[in-house]
Each structure stands twice: as structure tokens, then as C-alpha cells.
Amino acid sequence: MIEVENLEVAFGKGDDRKQVVRSVSFKVAKGETLGIVGESGCGKSTVLRSLAGLDRHWTGRIALAGQDVAKERTKEQFELAQMVFQDPYGSIHPRHRIERVLAEPLRAMKRGEGWDRVVPALERVGLPAAFAERFPHELSGGQRQRVAIARALMLAPQILLLDEPTSALDVSVQAEVLNLLSDLREEQQLTYVLVSHDLSVIAHMCDRVLVMKEGVFVDELTPDAFRGGEITQPYSKTLFEASFL
Ligand SMILES: Nc1ncnc2c1ncn2[C@@H]1O[C@H](COP(=O)(O)OP(=O)(O)OP(=O)(O)O)[C@@H](O)[C@H]1O
Numbered sequence: 001m002i003e004v005e006n007l008e009v010a011f012g013k014g015d016d017r018k019q020v021v022r023s024v025s026f027k028v029a030k031g032e033t034l035g036i037v038g039e040s041g042c043g044k045s046t047v048l049r050s051l052a053g054l055d056r057h058w059t060g061r062i063a064l065a066g067q068d069v070a071k072e073r074t075k076e077q078f079e080l081a082q083m084v085f086q087d088p089y090g091s092i093h094p095r096h097r098i099e100r101v102l103a104e105p106l107r108a109m110k111r112g113e114g115w116d117r118v119v120p121a122l123e124r125v126g127l128p129a130a131f132a133e134r135f136p137h138e139l140s141g142g143q144r145q146r147v148a149i150a151r152a153l154m155l156a157p158q159i160l161l162l163d164e165p166t167s168a169l170d171v172s173v174q175a176e177v178l179n180l181l182s183d184l185r186e187e188q189q190l191t192y193v194l195v196s197h198d199l200s201v202i203a204h205m206c207d208r209v210l211v212m213k214e215g216v217f218v219d220e221l222t223p224d225a226f227r228g229g230e231i232t233q234p235y236s237k238t239l240f241e242a243s244f245l
Pocket residue numbers: 011012018020038039040041042043044045046047
């Protein structure tokens with residue numbers, strides 16, 4: 001579903017040029033969840049943003065659903081991969097009712113007004129139809145993140161790019177949102193790339209994990225390997241012991 005070859009991302013020019021992602025390659029099969037872990041600033045979100053078509057500073061090759069994508073995406077290619085961000089407070093317009101928040105992606109892509117799709121979208125993420133009339137501040141953090149997930153699904157993507165999707169939530173609702181994401185993956189045969197600093201989130205969700213350091217992937221692990229303490233790569237060992245355990 002996702003093929004990335006020699007992805008490079010650099011920002012700025014001349015002396016200010018900063019190479020953030022260096023020759024990264026990976027593949028993700030349909031229905032799989034790939035985790036990406038690494039220290040703050042190592043380039044994880046930049047990889048997700050490049051995949052989503054939100055960042056155009058990349059070179060290399062990105063193919064989604066078997067088709068190479070250019071920096072300028074076609075409408076269909078843009079719809080294939082959608083992002084869910086860490087902070088549902090920041091990613092949802094505070095003064096728009098939920099129905100408008102959910103209809104917006106359809107309207108932006110000229111796929112109709114979208115009003116008839118709002119209630120099914122709410123139901124898909126376990127929220128009552130009456131929430132369509134509410135404003136974001138009338139929802140809890142977990143409910144707001146459910147809305148953000150519903151919005152990401154409005155364009156029927158095949159890929160969700162999840163950037164710390166539960167780290168802004170109370171611990172008590174994190175598991176609910178993760179279970180929702182697992183159920184949706186199953187029901188809709190979605191493919192996920194998930195960035196998280198939380199080992200339990202990675203262990204719960206991912207089939208494979210890539211460890212990123214200063215813009216390169218230095219290791220690949222399975223959840224069984226890190227649960228069983230079978231990490232041999234020195235950087236991964238340090239990272240897992242220091243940041244996650
Ligand atoms: N548009 C941009 N312009 C300039 N620099 C950028 C831009 N986007 C990201 N960067 C820089 O690229 C580096 C990697 O950022 P990125 O957000 O990908 O890291 P990250 O691994 O996701 O970190 P975190 O875990 O803290 O979210 C950072 O130093 C950041 O400042």
C-alpha cells in the first residue's frame with residue numbers, strides 16, 4: 001500500500017539548509033500498521049507529512065496503492081492518505097459546528113455538500129448524531145479526537161497517518177481511541193503509519209516498528225522483540241530503556 005524509496009527532506013537554503021530525512025526507504029502492506037519511533041526532532045512527523053502530501057520538500061519516490069505520486073497530487077491521490085494529528089484542539093476549527101468540521105473535506109475536494117454524510121461519520125466513530133450540532137468546546141478531548149478521526153475518514157482514504165493520536169488525551173480515554181482505531185482498521189481494511197513516544201501504544205497497535213535517528217532508520221523491530229527485551233541495536237536499546245520504559 002505504501003512504498004518509499006530514498007526519501008530525502010531538507011528545509012532552507014545555503015547555510016540555513018537542514019537535512020531532516022536522509023535516504024529513508026520502507027514498505028507497508030495493506031492492512032498493516034507500521035510504527036515509527038525516535039527522539040524528538042528526528043524527522044518522524046516530516047515523513048508522515050511527506051506521505052500525506054502536506055510537505056513538498058521531499059525527493060525520492062513515494063508510491064501509494066501501487067501508484068507513484070508527485071509533489072503535486074491529483075485529487076484521488078490526495079484522498080488516499082489522510083492524517084490524524086496529536087492535538088484535536090488545534091486541528092479542529094474551534095468556531096465551526098461538528099457538522100461543518102466533518103463536511104469540510106468533502107466540500108474542499110468538491111465532492112458535494114457532505115451534510116448527508118455527517119451522521120454516518122459520527123456513528124462510525126461511536127458518537128451520537130446529536131453531536132453534529134455541537135461546537136468542539138462542548139466535547140471532551142477523547143470525543144474531539146473521535147471527530148478528528150471521523151473527519152480523516154470522510155474522503156474514504158485507504159491510509160491513515162497517525163501522528164501521536166492519543167498523547168494529548170487522558171490516560172483513561174487513550175485505550176478507547178486506540179481500540180476505535182483498531183476496529184476501523186479491521187472494518188475498512190485501512191493501512192496505518194503510527195508515530196508515538198508511548199511503548200504501550202506501539203505494542204498495542206503495530207505489526208512492525210522502525211527506529212529513526214537523526215533522519216535515518218537505524219533498526220526495525222517487532223513488538224514481540226521489544227516486549228521480550230530482544231533489542232540488540234545499541235541506539236534502539238538506549239531509546240527503549242530511556243524513553244519508553
Ligand atoms: N517546514 C519546516 N521548516 C523548517 N524546519 C522544519 C520544518 N518542518 C520540520 N522542520 C524541522 O525538522 C526537524 C524534524 O521535525 P519533525 O517534526 O519531523 O520531528 P519529529 O521526530 O516528529 O519530532 P517530535 O517527536 O518532537 O514531533 C526539526 O528540527 C524541525 O524543526
